[in-house]
Amino acid sequence: MKNINIIHFSDIHCGTIEKEDPPLEQKTPFYPENLADLVQGPRRFKKISKSLIEQFRNGLNNIILISGDLTTYGKIENYELFLKYLRKRIPSEFFEKDSNFGVFIVPGNHDIDENKIDSGDLHPKFMPIINSLKKHGFYPIPCKNATNKKIEKESCSVLLVLLNSCIGCREIQYFPRDLQPYIQDYFDKESNRNPKFPLFNRFDTPFISEESIEDISRYISEQDTSLPIIIAHHNLLPPHNTEISIFSEMLNGGKLRDVLKSFNKPILFLHGHIHEDQVEIIQSPFYPNSKIICISAPMLFPNKEDKLGTIFGFNVIQIVFSDEGNILGCEIIFYRLDKNLMPFKTRIRFIIPPESGFYLLEEDREILKFITSSSTDKIYLKDINKFLNEGNIDENIYGNIEKILDKLDWLNLVKYDKDGFKSRSIVIPGRYVQRVIK
Ligand SMILES: [Fe+2]
Numbered sequence: 001m002k003n004i005n006i007i008h009f010s011d012i013h014c015g016t017i018e019k020e021d022p023p024l025e026q027k028t029p030f031y032p033e034n035l036a037d038l039v040q041g042p043r044r045f046k047k048i049s050k051s052l053i054e055q056f057r058n059g060l061n062n063i064i065l066i067s068g069d070l071t072t073y074g075k076i077e078n079y080e081l082f083l084k085y086l087r088k089r090i091p092s093e094f095f096e097k098d099s100n101f102g103v104f105i106v107p108g109n110h111d112i113d114e115n116k117i118d119s120g121d122l123h124p125k126f127m128p129i130i131n132s133l134k135k136h137g138f139y140p141i142p143c144k145n146a147t148n149k150k151i152e153k154e155s156c157s158v159l160l161v162l163l164n165s166c167i168g169c170r171e172i173q174y175f176p177r178d179l180q181p182y183i184q185d186y187f188d189k190e191s192n193r194n195p196k197f198p199l200f201n202r203f204d205t206p207f208i209s210e211e212s213i214e215d216i217s218r219y220i221s222e223q224d225t226s227l228p229i230i231i232a233h234h235n236l237l238p239p240h241n242t243e244i245s246i247f248s249e250m251l252n253g254g255k256l257r258d259v260l261k262s263f264n265k266p267i268l269f270l271h272g273h274i275h276e277d278q279v280e281i282i283q284s285p286f287y288p289n290s291k292i293i294c295i296s297a298p299m300l301f302p303n304k305e306d307k308l309g310t311i312f313g314f315n316v317i318q319i320v321f322s323d324e325g326n327i328l329g330c331e332i333i334f335y336r337l338d339k340n341l342m343p344f345k346t347r348i349r350f351i352i353p354p355e356s357g358f359y360l361l362e363e364d365r366e367i368l369k370f371i372t373s374s375s376t377d378k379i380y381l382k383d384i385n386k387f388l389n390e391g392n393i394d395e396n397i398y399g400n401i402e403k404i405l406d407k408l409d410w411l412n413l414v415k416y417d418k419d420g421f422k423s424r425s426i427v428i429p430g431r432y433v434q435r436v437i438k
Helices: 041-057 076-089 124-135 180-193 198-202 210-222 253-262 362-372 381-388 395-410
Strands: 002-009 063-066 102-105 147-153 156-162 227-231 266-271 279-284 287-296 313-321 327-337 343-351 415-417 426-428
Touching: 002 041, 002 147, 002 156, 041 076, 041 313, 041 327, 041 343, 063 156, 076 124, 102 147, 102 156, 147 210, 156 210, 156 313, 210 227, 210 253, 253 279, 253 287, 327 395, 362 381, 362 395, 381 395, 395 415
Parallel strands: 002 063, 063 102, 156 227, 227 266, 266 287
Antiparallel strands: 002 313, 147 156, 279 287, 313 327, 327 343, 415 426
């Protein structure tokens, strides 16, 4: 089997946080460079950053995805610190053009310079992040349009689609026209009284442009065999924590969900924003092979004010393919700090059913049929070898049989016990076999 592995993290929130910030969306006041000077921060931070840097450098991962909120206030000095930090720690092959590696970033609602809002032009409020990424050699963020990048490794491929869900953030023009004067008046009064007026932070208005929705349809239709992986800052489904906000959800999230379901195939949707680590699946009875797997990365680092029990960390998502390049599923590995801030990891696996277009080969099916039709509760490798060779053993095909059994085991179709010598390796027929033979 083959893998394309993705490191996904989010919501770093570089920059200083003010005490009057609303408690509903907790943010970290730390950025990596100053953590070493803090009494409580460094020990906590280093545990997760050490694991993250190991993942950058272990040679097993191809893609790094950061789903927004790099900063808290969208200031260029905060991007500078964070991006310099990343450049120092991420190996150079991730930044080479036309390589099978890459670092991809989408903006969050905090990655906006509130002093540069121009109701007629979308770009100025994103200029600090656009300019900083360019200066340090990072791939550009999407703006009004979605962007895409196909990553290929041997015979496997994934299609990354980058979305900007923050084009409406911090702008009053996206509120109902008749309410705008009242909101503006209230906002002006409160801003004069309290320059850090928190209501402004709630003007998130998350949505994606019509152009982006058309782009997604085009990109996915054109790349029929690659697994689509969409990355955005905002969530498609509501978070666990109650949020009191004028627009707490993506305004056209329902439309986006419908578009994604209509492809009738598995799609990953990776996001941040909610500071939680939900993994949820959206399916539709009208599109039986649709499976939108929504994966949220939590905040990367603890804020010293965060309570124990808050979730921190990052995800590694392994996209698993057969040797022929057919997708089998994905495994999500959660690197987290527990309630005592000790690092741990756990994982879940999603198998993509063969009927959704990703199939088993003829030989896989033949072997599976032989195993599942067996009346005994265990089969040795030599039994399969004999079955394939009309009663004789062919020493040369053991390697191939084992590859197929690895695949069937990963798909949870058989239990393959690899302990012991090759000839003694055991296959247990049937799904969900509880018994483990040593
Ligand atoms: Fe955030």
